[in-house]
Amino acid sequence: MSRTRTRWRLSLTATALLAASFLVPAPVNAAAEDTTDYAITVDPRTAGAKIDDTMYGVFFEDINRAADGGLYAELVQNRSFEYSTADNRSYTPLTSWATTGTAKTVDDDGRLNARNRTYLALDGGSSVTNSGYNTGISVEKGKVYDFSVWARTEGRSALTVTLQDADGELSEARRVTARGGWAKYTARFTATRTSATGRLTVSTGSPVALDMISLIPRDTYKGHGLRKDLAQRIAALDPAFVRFPGGCLVNTGSMQDYSESSNWERKRSYQWKDTIGPVEQRATNANFWGYNQSYGLGYHEYFQFSEDIGAMPLPVVPALVTGCGQNRAVDDDALLKRHIQDTLDLIEYANGPVTSEWGRKRAKAGHPKPFHLTHLAVGNEENLPNEYFERFKQFRAAIEAKYPDITVVSNSGPDDSGSTFDTAWKLNREANVDMVDEHYYNSPAWFLQNNDRYDSYDRNGPKVFLGEYASQGNTFKNALSEAAFMTGLERNADIVKLASYAPLLANEDYVQWRPDLIWFNNHASWNSANYEVQKLFMRNVGDRVVPSTATGTPSLNGPITGAVGLSTWATTAAYDDVRVTGADGTALLSDDFSGDASKWTHTGGGSWSVQDGQYVQSDEAAENTMVSAGDPAWHDYDVHVKATKKSGKEGFLVAFGVKDTGNYYWWNLGGWNNTQSAVEQAVDGGKSTLVSKAGSIETGRAYDIDIKVRGRQVTLLLDGKEWGSFTDDKPAEPFRQVVTKDKKTGDLIVKVVNAQAADARTAIDLGGAKVRPKAAVTTLAAAPDAVNTETEAPVAPVTSTFSGVADRFTYTFPANSVTFLRIRKG
Known part of the structure; x- marks a missing residue:
């Protein structure tokens, strides 16, 4: 889980003109009864990508009280009186x-x-x-x-x-x-x-x-100390792997352990040796997400749980480069060697014979047989790619020398693109790394737009482990967008070998991160809409992709439109000389703040006032303090702003294309704790990054910022020099599909996502495949804003039978739906 972003990241492209529901209307067809809106053509004679048995899994991190008070069945909070202000300012040893x-x-x-x-x-x-x-x-x-x-x-x-x-x-x-x-x-x-x-x-x-x-x-679940209802919901997904224990838990805090720390330091990175043995002898630690973790749910329990649900264990170990906003490389050769040895010991604990030192400890814990570890990840979302990779290479060399059959997984940082991502991938390709872990949390429209993300990846390069991804919400429209994206993951199963939604669990009274797959309290649990999508895909994967094509939806793109805005994030800043000029030279807005700020509307937080001829936001703690001015119908214009950071953690933000508080673009200069700058886009409150670069903003220096908007092309200049540009014209296609084949049954599995407000009548051509006339159908369909709760589950699978299957047939996919047709071979 990434904490390098201090806010939700954004990116939408062709959705500025979509309805508030974000869904696109299907083409209107008033022609004869036998005409269709879409067509899917299947090529059963051509072999597509092989889909590994490990395609989909789950990622467990102790966030949102996922462990203590969650999957770990202990009912007593703070059972050993170890809570401390180091964990949370409000804690004492007698908390609870x-x-x-x-x-x-x-x-x-x-x-x-x-x-x-x-x-x-x-x-x-x-x-x-x-x-x-x-x-x-x-x-x-x-x-x-x-x-x-x-x-x-x-x-x-x-x-x-x-x-x-x-x-x-x-x-x-x-x-x-x-x-x-x-x-x-x-x-x-x-x-x-x-x-x-x-x-x-x-x-x-x-x-x-x-x-x-x-x-x-x-x-407890299979008698191994885990809360039964939560474990059963995870097991019901039929995950192929379990990635654990994080996330930001892995690469934050001190890399020292107890014996190396002075004053019994509590804020340590998650280290597996702290978490095994009798529970009364295990460490407790400050959890990165603001509470205490008891380690009652430790590495042995993670291995045991993976085995109990038939999943491959995939542990993540720290690489001695901190992440999640800390961004510090630990330069201690002895400590690095100790962590590398700890990792070798971990593999021995998982796979070693009972005659080995760590295999004997595993046996003493009640599991003499090996856990069959095959994959291990080093590091998580490091934002210092060069420093990270130098350490990763040493881990990989040591592991491969002793355990050549272990796949060592690298990563590409905390984002789906940008300078860190590009540098990390370059290093991974040059070193011929086996697998690279990618993470991203983006808006629903980003997932609709990027179904083709992996189409252009190098087929001979490293494989991809999509270790963390989610759209920004638990409504059905979020789940629909993820389902659409997953069809692209399967189509590229020769590149994407593992994928896991994140986070997995959330206790409704202790939430640090949204969205989440499974929600719970102390007596009940329930599946999110996203869970139902993940379950449908996990339990109907297939063994090979059957090549197929589909028609698309006409684009509704127009020019980027909207007003302009100013904002800060955990920073105080001053703005001056704001000018907006039309492409024809017409003056649309001019404000030097020599008078009042009556042209501006305060839509965010913070404290804004005119001071000495500048518009100043003076609340250093406030986040997203947006003020806006102008007409939401503006398009094709130039924006000029002079901005000065006065104090705080970050830089400043200049917005354009502002429609309302949830729909805008902004150029975020000095974001992510003043480590990088990016253009982000918000659609219905969900954010994604369009372009980013490393860099920081100096305090007290006045910067000239210019933004040129032409159609859907945007050019950005900093102090008169071009900083970057982008074209936001990628369609958010609502109709996506993939076809796979189940080797065991011979079934063709036609998977279709219709993320729009109208039914999609579709002509399906199976390319001469011999099939039976009846297909088993599973459908998820609900209102776009539907949310599952403890008492209501509007998003739930419905099974039925369709009797009209033939080599060529027509099927109508409901509005706002995910549909799987399992077609038996004839």
């Missing part, structure tokens, strides 16, 4: 706990162990109560829950453990007696009622030290 009597948290030599440093000391007559996650601890009537606690006492201490909510007991109270030094004590609860607001209380009659207070359902 309430105490009575005399209770205090302690970090001294009496601790449980070196990695579990803080414990709770209770005096006699005291108690401590945990509130769990979301609304509380969730239990289901008749289900069994396993309680455990580590305790230390002088002599004996009787502990009373209760589980209750506001209405009373949820189970009969349990009593355990602690004796002497640190030891683990257990009890079992059977819920007498169902509740999502439970509280767990431990009380004592005499002084006692407590740590690792835990309550876990007995019924």
Whole structure:
């Protein structure tokens, strides 16, 4: 997951004239009954690209409380009293706990162990109560829950453990007696009622030290400690691989481990050796996304889960170049060698015999057989491609020397294009890397426009792992655009070997990132519209592409139109001498701010005022502070602005083609923590990057900015020199298709996306293929803005049978739909 962007990135091209729903009307056809709007022609005699069994998988990162409070079944929050202000400014060791009597948290030599440093000391007559996650601890009537606690006492201490909510007991109270030094004590609860607001209380009659207070359902996924409903939803996708553990968790923070860190540093990168062994001996760490991670869900559990759902494990290890906004290369040869050795040890843990050091540790954890690791990624979204690649080469050389059968995956940075992307791909091609991980989060229209993204990739170069992608939302129109894009992934299955939507999970009360595939709270979970699309593709992949072509939709492109705007992002800036001139020289707007700012409309945040003949935004913390001026119907014009950064993290933004608060272009100068500049486009609030370059903006320097808009061509000049240009004329094609063949059944699978507001009558020519007259049909169809929730699922698959299949036949694909036809061979 990328944090290098400080805002949603954007890019739409031919969609400025589309309706607010972003969908394009189908061609109107008033001709005879047998005419069609579209045509699909299939060539069954030509072999298309082979589709590997690993085509689609899932990416798990501990974001949105995906692990603790999520997939990891532990019901007690902050069970080991390790929460800290290093994790979150609001945290203390007693976060999520309430105490009575005399209770205090302690970090001294009496601790449980070196990695579990803080414990709770209770005096006699005291108690401590945990509130769990979301609304509380969730239990289901008749289900069994396993309680455990580590305790230390002088002599004996009787502990009373209760589980209750506001209405009373949820189970009969349990009593355990602690004796002497640190030891683990257990009890079992059977819920007498169902509740999502439970509280767990431990009380004592005499002084006692407590740590690792835990309550876990007995019924977990395949008995391996994972929350059953979430694991089942992931398994139901039938993913071919699991990429883990991140994401920004991997390459942020210190690369040191506990033994190398001073003062028991908490903000470390995710390192696999911290996460194995008995849970009470595992580290806790500050999570990059603003909370604490217990590592109860660790590397062994990731491997085990991958095996349980029949998926290939694909771990990601840090490359000693930080990312996600940190952008720092760690220059420490000894530390680099240690991380390379850790990676070799990881492969041994996964695949080594029980006679090896790390294979023996795997066996001790309950899995003597190997996990069959075949792929491993080094790094995640590094924005320093040269520094990253120097380190990657050393990882790859060491891995290939000892484990030549392991595919070592590189990456291309955090974006779908730009200088980092281009440099990274150049280095990967020159070094003949096996596979490159690409990431991008873009607007729905970008996905409709870029179905052909991989058509032009070098067939003899590195293969692509699309490790993270999503359009910017969980509505059905987002899912439709992703489905349209996925037809292009399959068509290019000789290039794109792995693909995974991201992120996977989101707890509705702890959201750091949207959109997400599966949503949940402490007692329920539900599939997003995007999930239903992913599931349909994952379970109907096929083994080979059958070449096919389809007619398209007439383009609705016109000139770029819109007003102009000024904005800042976590920066204060001053603007002056704004001029907008028509292509014929007509003055459309002129403002030197010698008077007031009455020509400007404030549509964003921040604090704008005229100061000393300049228009100044003075709130350094504010983001997206847009003010706009002019006519949304303007087209073919020149914009001139003088801009000066006064303070803050970034530079400044000048907008054009401004239609409203969700539809515009802007030139973002000094964005991404003042590391690069880009032209971004917003459509219905979703953003994508059109062109970008590395560079920063100086504080206190006045820059002359000129933007020339002609039709759909835009040229940008900085201080009189051309910075870049682009043409935004790529159609957002709403009708996309691909055909694959299932080798086992012989089925032709015709996959069609109709992302528009009208039905698409389609003539399908199977090219002489011998087929049966009946086809199994699965359809996803809903309103473009439909969203699945805990209580409603308007986006759900509907199965049916179509009896009109022949060598040539007509099928009408519903408006706003994804349709799969499984056609049996005759």
